[in-house]
Amino acid sequence: MKRTYQPKKLKTLRKFGFMERSSSHGGRNVLKRRRLKGRVNLTISDIFRKIGKKPRNKVR
16 A cells, blocks of 8 residues: 655645745744744755755656
8 A cells, every 4th residue: 555645845845935934924923933943944945955956856
C-alpha cells in the first residue's frame, strides 16, 4: 500500500512560502511572531534561498 505523505517541494512553497504568508492578515501575524522570536528562517522559502537551489519536481 502506498504511504499517505508524498512530499512535493513546489506545492509546499506555494502553500507555506513567504508570498502566501504575507498575502493574508493571519499569515502576516505568523511572520511577525517569528521575527519577534528571532527565527532565522521565517518561511520554507528562506531555506531554499539559502541553499541556492530552486525546487524541482521529479520527472518519471
